[in-house]
Amino acid sequence: MDSTDIGYKNKNGQLVIRKTDKPGTDHLQYIYVLRCNVNKCGYEYGVNGTDIFERKCPKCQGGLPGLSF
Secondary structure, rough: OOOOOOOOOOOOEEEEEEEEEEEEEOOOOEEEEEEOOOOOOEEEEEEHHHHHHHHHOOOOOOOOEOOOO
């Protein structure tokens, strides 16, 4: 499974929910929506596709703020 596939969960418990049609902030990237699956947090936030594999939740893990989606 690729890190941009719907249902992918990274090592920090962040789950890919969907791809948006909005351009990201990295070259040729789109914004993906992640949901935190740590301790039932459930926070959803936008990220560049290239960042999915390493992202941490901005709400409960001290990760960087998400992108607007």
